Amino acid sequence: MKQWVLVKTFESLFAELTERAATRPEGSGTVAALDAGVHSQGKKILEEAGEVWIAAEHESDDALSEEISQLLYWVQVLMVGKGLKLEDVYRHL
Numbered sequence: 001m002k003q004w005v006l007v008k009t010f011e012s013l014f015a016e017l018t019e020r021a022a023t024r025p026e027g028s029g030t031v032a033a034l035d036a037g038v039h040s041q042g043k044k045i046l047e048e049a050g051e052v053w054i055a056a057e058h059e060s061d062d063a064l065s066e067e068i069s070q071l072l073y074w075v076q077v078l079m080v081g082k083g084l085k086l087e088d089v090y091r092h093l
């Protein structure tokens, strides 16, 4: 039987988090992060950005990649909480 591997992308993660915000499933860390509010989300973004910096200077590429993925996640949580769409950001790129 053929096995399909679903690759998560920035866009698919954003869709997933948007769906979490709408359906609010029990046990979702994203729902808890959204409920914690923008102050808490902003602190998490700063924390993860610091971890990215440290990993870039002192850790492996894999560790750096993991930290970057967490930073992207928290940026997306803040975006979803603020009601921003990907297009709102993309138009500034």
Ligand SMILES: N=c1c2ncn([C@@H]3O[C@H](COP(=O)(O)OP(=O)(O)OP(=O)(O)O)[C@@H](O)[C@H]3O)c2ncn1[C@@H]1O[C@H](COP(=O)(O)O)[C@@H](O)[C@H]1O
Residues within 6 Å of the ligand: 016, 017, 020, 027, 028, 029, 030, 031, 069, 070, 073, 074
């Ligand atoms: N990609 C992520 C993701 N990246 C980071 N994080 C969270 O961000 C935090 C970062 O972890 P750290 O190691 O920096 O911190 P920690 O000290 O281990 O944890 P904390 O004490 O900070 O909670 C953790 O709480 C992680 O759960 C994420 N949480 C969820 N996702 C994805 O988001 C989607 C929805 O998840 P749920 O809402 O939990 O279903 C799923 O696809 C998940 O894989």
